[in-house]
Amino acid sequence: MTNFGFDWELFNGKLALSSDYYIKNTKNILLAYNVARETGIANSPSQNIGKVKNSGIEFAISHRNKIGDLLYSVGLNYSYNKNKITELGTSQDMIYNISDLIRGIHRVGEPIGSYYGYRSNHKLYSQEEIENKQYYEAFGRKPNAGDLKYLPNRENVEFGSSITGDDRVVLGSNEPTSTYGFNVNLEYKGFDLNLMGQGTAGAKIAIQMGGMPFSVSQSPRVMHRDRWTAENQNVNAKFPRLYGGHSLDNYNWANFSDLYVFNANYLRLKTITLGYSLPKTFIKNINQIRVYVTSENLLTFKSSDLPKDYDPEESAGWGSYGYGNRSFAFGINVTF
Amino acid sequence: MKSNINKFLLCSLVSLISFTSCELDLVSPENIAEENFWKTQKDAWYGLNAIYSSMPAFNMQREMECDNAHSHKPWEGPMEQLQMGALSPANDMGYDFTTIRLVNNFLEKIEGCALSDELKTRMKAEARFFRAQQYMELTCLFGKVPLVTALMNYDAPNVARDEASKVRQFVLDELQQAADNLPTSYKGGEMYETGRITKGAALAMRSRAALYFGNYQEAEKSAKAVMDLNKYALFTVNTLNQAQQKEAEEMNEYIDFNSLGINRDKFIKGIFSYTSLWHLSNATPKNPEYIITREYQGTENNYDWARYIYIRPSQLVTGYASFEPMHDLVASYWDIDGKTIRQDISVDNRKALFEQITSEFKDCKDHSAFTAKMATTDIMKFEYMKEFRNRDSRLYASILTPFKGWHETDKGTFYYWVRNEDIGKNGNEMWTGYAFRKMVSLESYDNWASPEDFPVFRYAEVLLTYAEARTFNTGYDSNVQKALNEIRDRCGMPNVPTSFLNKDEALSFIRNERRIELAGEGQRFFDIRRYGKEYCKKVMTGKTYAPNGYVVVTKGWKDNLMLMPIPQSAKDNNKLLDQNEGYN
Numbered sequence: 001m002t003n004f005g006f007d008w009e010l011f012n013g014k015l016a017l018s019s020d021y022y023i024k025n026t027k028n029i030l031l032a033y034n035v036a037r038e039t040g041i042a043n044s045p046s047q048n049i050g051k052v053k054n055s056g057i058e059f060a061i062s063h064r065n066k067i068g069d070l071l072y073s074v075g076l077n078y079s080y081n082k083n084k085i086t087e088l089g090t091s092q093d094m095i096y097n098i099s100d101l102i103r104g105i106h107r108v109g110e111p112i113g114s115y116y117g118y119r120s121n122h123k124l125y126s127q128e129e130i131e132n133k134q135y136y137e138a139f140g141r142k143p144n145a146g147d148l149k150y151l152p153n154r155e156n157v158e159f160g161s162s163i164t165g166d167d168r169v170v171l172g173s174n175e176p177t178s179t180y181g182f183n184v185n186l187e188y189k190g191f192d193l194n195l196m197g198q199g200t201a202g203a204k205i206a207i208q209m210g211g212m213p214f215s216v217s218q219s220p221r222v223m224h225r226d227r228w229t230a231e232n233q234n235v236n237a238k239f240p241r242l243y244g245g246h247s248l249d250n251y252n253w254a255n256f257s258d259l260y261v262f263n264a265n266y267l268r269l270k271t272i273t274l275g276y277s278l279p280k281t282f283i284k285n286i287n288q289i290r291v292y293v294t295s296e297n298l299l300t301f302k303s304s305d306l307p308k309d310y311d312p313e314e315s316a317g318w319g320s321y322g323y324g325n326r327s328f329a330f331g332i333n334v335t336f
Numbered sequence: 337m338k339s340n341i342n343k344f345l346l347c348s349l350v351s352l353i354s355f356t357s358c359e360l361d362l363v364s365p366e367n368i369a370e371e372n373f374w375k376t377q378k379d380a381w382y383g384l385n386a387i388y389s390s391m392p393a394f395n396m397q398r399e400m401e402c403d404n405a406h407s408h409k410p411w412e413g414p415m416e417q418l419q420m421g422a423l424s425p426a427n428d429m430g431y432d433f434t435t436i437r438l439v440n441n442f443l444e445k446i447e448g449c450a451l452s453d454e455l456k457t458r459m460k461a462e463a464r465f466f467r468a469q470q471y472m473e474l475t476c477l478f479g480k481v482p483l484v485t486a487l488m489n490y491d492a493p494n495v496a497r498d499e500a501s502k503v504r505q506f507v508l509d510e511l512q513q514a515a516d517n518l519p520t521s522y523k524g525g526e527m528y529e530t531g532r533i534t535k536g537a538a539l540a541m542r543s544r545a546a547l548y549f550g551n552y553q554e555a556e557k558s559a560k561a562v563m564d565l566n567k568y569a570l571f572t573v574n575t576l577n578q579a580q581q582k583e584a585e586e587m588n589e590y591i592d593f594n595s596l597g598i599n600r601d602k603f604i605k606g607i608f609s610y611t612s613l614w615h616l617s618n619a620t621p622k623n624p625e626y627i628i629t630r631e632y633q634g635t636e637n638n639y640d641w642a643r644y645i646y647i648r649p650s651q652l653v654t655g656y657a658s659f660e661p662m663h664d665l666v667a668s669y670w671d672i673d674g675k676t677i678r679q680d681i682s683v684d685n686r687k688a689l690f691e692q693i694t695s696e697f698k699d700c701k702d703h704s705a706f707t708a709k710m711a712t713t714d715i716m717k718f719e720y721m722k723e724f725r726n727r728d729s730r731l732y733a734s735i736l737t738p739f740k741g742w743h744e745t746d747k748g749t750f751y752y753w754v755r756n757e758d759i760g761k762n763g764n765e766m767w768t769g770y771a772f773r774k775m776v777s778l779e780s781y782d783n784w785a786s787p788e789d790f791p792v793f794r795y796a797e798v799l800l801t802y803a804e805a806r807t808f809n810t811g812y813d814s815n816v817q818k819a820l821n822e823i824r825d826r827c828g829m830p831n832v833p834t835s836f837l838n839k840d841e842a843l844s845f846i847r848n849e850r851r852i853e854l855a856g857e858g859q860r861f862f863d864i865r866r867y868g869k870e871y872c873k874k875v876m877t878g879k880t881y882a883p884n885g886y887v888v889v890t891k892g893w894k895d896n897l898m899l900m901p902i903p904q905s906a907k908d909n910n911k912l913l914d915q916n917e918g919y920n
Contacts, residue, residue: 040437139424162920
């Protein structure tokens with residue numbers, strides 16, 4: 001581990017700065033070995049075969065002061081981390097199931113937590129492209145207008161030929177590159193206010209439910225309104241066309257692609273608390289009474305890419321139907 | 337490695353439970369480690385029993401991947417996708433080597449165990465049976481597959497696919513050698529439990545394998561060898577219980593016994609001889625028709641999960657209606673003469689007739705109101721019912737057709753109610769208009785599972801394989817007719833015709849007889865491929881409808897479906913695997 005850093009305190013401790021730059025190599029990371037199916041081993045044995053390099057900077061600044069009756073402190077922190085697999089022993093390109101649809105990959109040079117699947121760049125086929133035979137077959141099927149445009153990753157693939165497993169690419173990682181947070185404390189006479197926020201950027205999240213109605217017969221959700229339809233043939237719509245009922249066309253999306261991968265950037269007001277302490281003279285024999293109201297996850301700013309009702313702190317997989325637990329509480333502290 | 341041993345032990349214990357009924361000889365997993373295992377005769381016994389956990393069981397999947405059955409639940413697997421005619425390497429249709437590993441490991445390790453040569457040879461033959469069976473399935477599904485006959489380490493070098501002809505010869509050789517080294521029966525007790533793989537089991541599986549491979553000479557030879565053991569017979573019943581008698585009365589409405597000159601007693605007993613062979617009290621290795629049996633204890637660890645709740649419609653006490661027979665199958669049942677396939681009425685015509693009869697019951701609020709109304713309604717006055725009158729006894733034994741009664745189950749008096757508002761809408765009712773009755777458990781274990789043993793291989797299949805292979809090899813002779821008439825006698829149907837115009841006519845007759853007798857048992861997926869691309873294209877193209885005109889599935893065929901795709905996930909971990917033609 002290599003580490004450079006500094007910590008400063010200025011103006012009588014009113015301003016504090018700290019910064020760090022690091023390179024950290026971790027070896028013997030436990031990963032499931034790539035086992036060929038022909039061995040008959042159903043569950044891959046885990047082995048200490050991974051080496052990972054983390055490098056990045058961390059930065060924090062805080063300031064506190066008192067002006068008259070107002071006591072305040074604010075803090076900001078930010079870190080940037082780059083994560084890269086540097087070695088995998090003899091087991092290269094370890095592709096594994098994150099869910100029955102979502103695939104992950106461990107590959108040298110790519111971050112831990114990388115997704116692996118087909119690439120469409122969220123583009124859909126237009127009617128002209130189909131008519132002019134400017135399309136690739138995929139999964140034993142000729143596409144229709146409004147279908148996801150799976151793209152080849154091999155050189156010189158001609159129109160009319162088929163997308164194959166070799167066209168899968170890394171579709172981002174669920175490891176964030178940036179992590180940030182803030183906190184604010186204010187005290188004025190009997191009042192106190194505390195805010196704490198956090199967020200990340202650079203992570204991708206794969207959510208299976210985002211594409212559910214496109215693979216099997218599940219009901220579409222509000223977000224699926226933004227899709228190609230016969231009336232509105234928008235090739236830049238976020239979702240491809242829907243096929244009703246039991247149709248082979250529904251299986252067009254049954255393979256993991258960037259259709260299911262979303263930007264997971266967010267900043268969230270994790271907690272906010274407002275309190276008031278009653279003056280000491282108010283009641284005899286009681287030292288202090290403080291009343292407060294607090295809320296968790298009151299406000300979330302997130303990538304417009306993510307479904308509205310998706311909690312950005314969820315992990316990849318089937319996904320859940322929720323905003324994260326948002327709570328409100330009211331309380332009284334009594335000190336005798 | 338430790339966790340592998342533990343898992344292996346768990347398997348052993350599960351199998352062990354199915355062999356011993358009173359004395360449970362349990363060894364704590366922590367007392368077993370690889371270094372001190374594989375020493376004694378008992379260790380070999382544990383190891384072999386673990387392999388028995390790979391015994392096939394009731395499995396409707398392959399039936400829903402051809403023209404016999406359907407599932408309206410895509411999350412149960414890619415069955416409907418296959419019926420519609422396109423698979424991709426994202427689908428894993430059974431590229432599985434876990435049994436092969438268990439056997440290869442056993443064959444290596446038993447050499448270090450102290451036991452008699454005689455017992456060792458027999459146990460190895462049992463194990464090799466399971467490996468050969470798995471390879472039979474693999475090569476039928478994928479054509480070329482790597483032939484792995486020694487234990488592979490987790491990091492062993494990748495292996496390429498071997499020619500299908502080599503794998504198929506291996507399967508036939510192994511099953512022959514297994515048969516040569518196995519007894520025709522077991523005396524019972526530890527090491528000699530009844531229900532183990534016998535000579536007859538190995539020969540029967542060899543006849544199936546040879547038939548699937550299109551090797552009719554060997555198929556006939558092995559089927560004949562099973563028949564010559566004189567050990568097996570088709571199951572029959574002689575008396576009917578009360579519920580069965582009630583249904584027998586109902587059959588007077590379905591069959592014109594007098595005017596057609598049908599022996600009523602024989603026909604009725606035929607229905608129940610056939611359908612009862614799967615029922616709890618008859619489902620045991622002692623059943624003369626059971627050549628290979630999947631045994632269940634009916635305990636919380638050891639039961640069949642599918643034959644009660646998955647295969648019933650919810651109106652029959654409870655059910656998910658996950659497996660539903662299609663009209664394609666219903667239409668294939670003979671007329672009562674045992675040789676005519678009735679001209680199917682048009683979809684529109686059936687729809688109109690179905691509307692007529694269902695409107696009679698439209699005011700029934702619930703199933704008990706429907707049952708009450710059934711008691712006072714002469715349903716045979718409706719032309720719709722004509723389709724189900726005077727048909728093969730096995731239609732009544734195998735499939736619940738609309739309005740048909742079935743009183744033997746835990747529901748009691750029951751008539752099957754097919755409603756417009758369920759088809760295509762209610763996930764726990766059938767969407768084809770028909771429900772399976774064959775193989776379905778009459779009652780449940782613990783409200784959803786079922787405990788009855790399952791015949792993985794029935795003697796009836798041996799007779800059919802013999803008949804088909806012999807007709808192919810030498811023609812439709814008296815030996816063929818004798819074998820087929822055994823099947824006809826049991827189900828109360830007339831003897832087969834004594835001659836056909838030509839060999840092809842005889843073969844297509846036997847193939848339809850095979851489809852009817854073995855309906856739902858998982859053979860037809862492999863049979864239609866054996867009959868060739870043209871046959872597949874014919875039966876796997878076009879729409880299948882429910883009686884009300886709802887499109888159950890639009891079948892589609894591409895020639896690449898003769899073989900399944902090598903799964904992408906297998907190719908990812910073995911760069912030497914090539915893909916089957918037509919898949920990318």
